[in-house]
Amino acid sequence: MEPSGRPATIYDVAQAAGVSHQTVSRFLKGFTGIRPETRQRVERALDELGYRPNLTARSLKSGRSHRIGALTHEVSHVGPSRIAQGASVAAREAGYVLDLVSLDVEDPRAIEESLELMAQFDLAGVLALSSTDAMTRAFEATRFRVPVLIAVASDDDGRRTDPAAVHLHELVGHLAGLGHRRLVHIAGPAEWPASRLRLRAYDDAVRDLGLASVGVLSGDWSARSGYDAIMALPELPEATAYLAANDQTALGAMLALKERGLRIPDDVSVVGIDDVADAAFFDPPLTTLHLEFEAQGRASVLQLIGSIEGVDGSRPDLPTPHLVVRGSSGPAPASTRP
Structure with missing residues (x-):
């Protein structure tokens, strides 16, 4: 329940979790160097208090959008849908909104139209969740005006990333x-x-x-x-x-x-x-x-947010299959x- 009938703040979350408000802020920004037990307390407090970041206030204060465009396809498949879900949750926890756009990779014009539509929004960044060769080619041929992360299973550099x-x-x-x-x-x-x-x-x-x-x-x-x-x-x-x-x-x-x-x-x-x-x-x-799969989506969006905010954009380690x-x-x- 939210305290006093008003929206919870990071100070309320910090008090409920028994941590500093700086720790809550670092958690919401996707900082990975927080101890697991501390992370669990913060997550529990966020959930119990129903914390929702005030994106409008943040955007006015910083002069920067907090919306991320996510491009994917075949959301009916388990892998892509769960990756997108993990990315959405991680974005929300970091104070961003993830706008998901599903592409029809069999129709080149539909891909172009979707990318043009995405370009019209005031976005902080674009997460391109590429599953197929056609998607990757379309993303790599597009000039994005904001930071972009193309997440694709590839071993072009000699390392298997699937x-x-x-x-x-x-x-x-x-x-x-x-x-x-x-x-x-x-x-x-x-x-x-x-x-x-x-x-x-x-x-x-x-x-x-x-x-x-x-x-x-x-x-x-x-x-x-x-x-x-x-x-x-x-x-x-x-x-x-x-x-x-x-x-x-x-x-x-x-x-x-x-x-x-x-x-x-x-x-x-x-x-x-x-x-x-x-x-x-x-x-x-x-x-x-x-x-x-959710961890894959989470890692990708946190890496993108690091690039957006000019902090460490390295990809967090994934749980071992x-x-x-x-x-x-x-x-x-x-x-x-x-």
Whole structure:
């Protein structure tokens, strides 16, 4: 409840959290050097008091906008939607408003019109959440009048920046530890850098662990594509494990494998990537690589705000993805073990 029926101030938040108002101010600006226990107290106080920054007053005082334009697409997909959600929450905590614009990357004119519309607003900065090559090309060809951060999964500098690709070796290693030697990968769409990075990481892990990849199937992140990829095969490959590029693809693949007479995990194991909220309720529950999408969005917007405010704009460290083992993965059939 807000004190005295008036909007809460950072001084009210500071008193409730037992910290100085300077600490609250640093938290709202995205400062990362605050102790975890202090951060938790501030977050709790902000929530309990319903604190909302007065953006109009801040903008008049500073002569600077506190609105950020966020450009994305495919918000129906789990990853982009949760990344955008994390960015929105972090922007609000730092005293900014995030205006989300969803682009149709299949229509170049629609992209141009959206970018022109965004340019008409008084923005402090632009966060370009790029998922595909087409989006990245459009963003890089646009001249923004304000600070911009293009967040894209890329390894152009020799480093994999897709968290799943960086840690996919752990997922393949889990299958190897269960005795699986022959694997199939159901990839995401080729125009997504994250998909290409995961495919490359899969190939590297299979090679490093002395396994064999007996097929790479094409998907588009959807359960339908996972189902269709399996059902379209004239004959199933001699594989004991399938690694899907994301959990939805894994869901469709599981149904198709069952319809083709295989038991999961007795005959074949299936694993995914993302750890969506429903993964624990698949039949059987899905073994997957847990990703913190919200943290990706949060890190990107805080890096942009650092550039806007002329402070440290380095990207905060992201939580490490980790393996979540459930019922969809089990020992390879005894007849296939070396």
